[in-house]
Amino acid sequence: MRKLYFLVPGTDGKFACGGLWAELKTLNLAKEICDAQVVTYRQREKDKLFLDDVLQQQDLQQAIFVISWGFDVAKLAPRLKSYNVVYHAHSAGYGFKLPASIPIITVSRNTLGYWGQLSPHSLIYYLPNQISDEFTNQNLERDIDVLVLARKSSEYLIKDLVPALQPKCKLELIDYYIEDIPALFNRAKIYIYDSAEYWAQQRVTEGFGLQPMEAAACGCQIFSSLNGGLSDYLDPGFNSYKIAAYSKEYDMQRILKLLQDWSPSNLPESFFQEYRRENIIPRFQVILSELNEFFDHKQNHQSNIQPLTKMRLTKLSTQRILNKIKKKLQ
Structure with missing residues (x-):
């Protein structure tokens, strides 16, 4: 097994986000299989390798560089063209293409299909993001009727639906960093996630949509958009509800009706097994x-x-057009 170098711009400050945490989780999973290290390339960090230094090493054919930061891939791929490179694709739609010499590992089937069309001669694999074991229903009393995390939420959700719901139920709008997100999900009955507008502004897709799955694993009922990777696992009418559906009044009607006779999400653990460590490791x-x-x-x-x-x-x-013309003439 070649050594894996997971390239990220940095691991703190402005680079801290869900995509980074997902990438570092994948790094930790890789460490259970082979030698793997994180390498930064925009900022030097104490006790971490820096890309300029790594490229000075000998025999890098015995290593694989894993690139993932979508906005940087178009520059990193040409720079690393003489080495073994893998693209770990989260979101899609950045507009670049890759040569067949760079295999692609996707985190969702939605992204798998995107690259299957765009890069038909590349090796392409599906490796879902990990749902950590702490995301589980603890069967506690729930003191939050409706939970909304402000980040990535649509203007409609924050400015229209949330104010309309606040007088009618116990709604918690979180606009700050939460250390213990599984505990928060275990306090909520309904979790609302509406990221379609956010990703449309970024002009790329929702790569996986980790939080609705994490919330569902904790027993929340889910109202969500269905963009990008969310379509991998959300099934409205069966394991979730579509948010921002037709009108604010219709959204409110369905949410308040569900609260009147609420019960935890009854998804079996088998639903989440595909995303748990014990099944990801053999696939990896x-x-x-x-x-x-x-x-x-x-x-x-x-x-x-x-x-x-x-x-x-x-x-x-x-x-094709000429062949059609020939057939007609014949």
Whole structure:
């Protein structure tokens, strides 16, 4: 097994976010399989490797660089083109393309389909994000009727629906960092998440949508948007409800009706098994084994499948039209 270098711009300050925590969780899972380390490339940090220094090392063919920060991939991929590189894809829609020499590991099937279309000659794998074991229903008394986390929430949710619900139920709007999020989810009956507007502004997709799944694992009923990776596991009418559906009044009607006869989400633990550590580790082992075989092959063989460039697509379309004309003439 080659050593894995997980590249992130930094691990604190302005770089602290859900995507970073998910990437560091994947790093910790990788450490159970092979040697793996975090490497920063925008800011130097104490006790962490820095990319400029790592690239001075010898025999880097025995290492794999894992890149994941979507906004930086278009610059990092060319810089690392002489090495073994894997793209760990969270969100999609950044607009760059990758050569077939860079395998892609996606965190959702939604992102899997995106890269399957955009990069048809690359190795592509699915490795879901991990739901930590502390996200579970503790069967406690719940003193919050409706929970909303302000970050990534739509203007409609914050300015229209929340004020309308506040006089009618115990609603908690959180706009600060929460240390113990599983405890908070175990206090809430309903969790509302509406990120479609946020990601549309970013012009990329919701990569996975960790919080609705974490909240559901803690027993919350979920009202959520269905953009991007959320569509992997949310099934309105069966394990969740679609938020921002037609009108504020209709949203309120459904939320207040559910509160009148509320019961915890009854999703079985088997629903979450795909995202738990014990199932991710064996999947990760298979992926890493195949990646090592691929990079062995790449050392001695060039890619020889024609890429789907704009020019080639134009040529194929022209050929298709000409073939149709020939058939009609015949």
